[in-house]
Amino acid sequence: MAPAKEQNQKAFRLKRRNWGMAVDEDRCTGCEACVVACHAENNIATVGEEQAARGRAMHWIRIERYYEGTFPDIKVKYQPVLCQQCDNAPCEAVCPTYASYHNAEGLNAQIYNRCIGTRYCANACPYEDRYFNFVNPAWDEPLNLQLNPDVSVRSVGIMEKCTFCIQRIRAAEINAEKEKRQLKDGEFNPACVQSCPTEALVFGDLDDPESRVSRLAKSNRAAKLLPDLGTKPKVTYLRRGSWYDEQNT
Amino acid sequence: MKHGVSAFLVAIAVGGVASILLPFLVSGYVDGNRQSASPSYVTSGKCSASQMSFLAGAKEYFGIYPASVRQPIAFPHKIHVKNGMPCETCHAGVDEGQQAAIPGAAVCMTCHQVIATNKPEIKKLASYYRKGEEVPWRRVYWFYPSAHVDFWHGPHIRAGVECQSCHGDMRKETVAVRKAGLNMGFCVNCHRSRHVSTDCTTCHY
Structure with missing residues (x-):
């Protein structure tokens, strides 16, 4: 009935990865393609005008704007902020149900089944990148047909956050396992990285010294967000200029 | 003193009942786009914050699935299997990807x-x-949207899991019936005994 057992299946194991991201702020044009792509990929609900005005809008990735100088001589800096997948995450320590936990790949995972909606994690997160479903998500027809079947739809009362597109990681791993090979650098990307027109976002394995993201993380432009909190973020920001001077001199 | 104790017990009982009932009373459940009511190959056509009935909500909350589903045609699996048709002949793509075809x-x-x-x-x-x-055809095997499970057939078949471990012995069945509970204990038992990942994000995302 079932297909015959394949030999050597047990001998092959995928290498354990340490997923991370690099964000090149010098390249970011603030186009927000990553925000749109994230919404489409991860079934993130739009909450409407009224709820958004109360600060309940959900964007797993958002663009922060910083203005330098005064009007005629003004510079705008864009900073895409997503979950930093901290190695020492403040959100994990406060969760009473272990819905927010760290998995072996170093991802800061959110398990919706366990979440009871205390919102402690959102309060603990210094990057403010955890979002609570204050209302039940709804999609007007026919928008419900664009929902991604690989990602579960979260209901009211559940905290949600960036997953580094874990559904794409799993799909790539399953395909690689089928072909009995290791994942290649840049073989797949989260939706935000894939959609970035200037390649400001780079995703990959931080444990692989050859990967693009680990080389960028060692760049002399590299810095972390709020490094003094000791959260050990896995997202590296690259910027030439004031920030670089502050942290490296 | 005695009065205080009994009041305390009543409070606990009321609280327990309320905590079980509250999810149905307060929240509407999302009709996911992989719902069972419509034929499996048709998306349900609505995904809104509709309020489902109390009974349906309770079934979802406790993970109770209907054991048998009335099919438009009483399809006899056993005759087809006896005549030497492997499962993949009709349920194509099951050994490749995520879902088995109807x-x-x-x-x-x-x-x-x-x-x-x-x-x-x-x-x-x-x-x-x-x-x-x-x-x-109506769907027999599925998970409630609130289970937040993403199941792939391919890796299980490549790991040598027999179809009947989850779907029952179709040499004896006529119309497919949901035999195994397919709850999380069922999955995790097998994952543990085969020393494969039991990380939450292996299945839940």
């Missing part, structure tokens, strides 16, 4: 143009085919 009426008719054409169930099938319709 065969279209045209697939059935490749054989049933000539085989057993006088049987009443085959006549039903033929009438669907003549009208250019698909057979409105």
